[in-house]
Amino acid sequence: MWQDLLTAMALMMVLEGILPFLSPGGFRNMVRMVGEMDDKTLRNGGLATMLAGLVLLYLVR
Numbered sequence: 001m002w003q004d005l006l007t008a009m010a011l012m013m014v015l016e017g018i019l020p021f022l023s024p025g026g027f028r029n030m031v032r033m034v035g036e037m038d039d040k041t042l043r044n045g046g047l048a049t050m051l052a053g054l055v056l057l058y059l060v061r
Contacts, residue, residue, distance in 0.1 A: 020027040
């Protein structure tokens with residue numbers, strides 16, 4: 001159980017590091033745009049991401 005959780009967290013860190021490594025300027029612009037979004041938009045994006053992750057997890061497991 002803990003090994004799976006740590007594996008998932010490590011993979012998440014690798015995936016999140018790809019964009020700033022490949023395109024620091026593009027990543028900076030994306031962070032700036034996200035900082036300018038209103039709370040409702042961020043919440044909806046977070047919800048959509050969580051639901052997509054749950055669906056993917058269901059399909060894989």
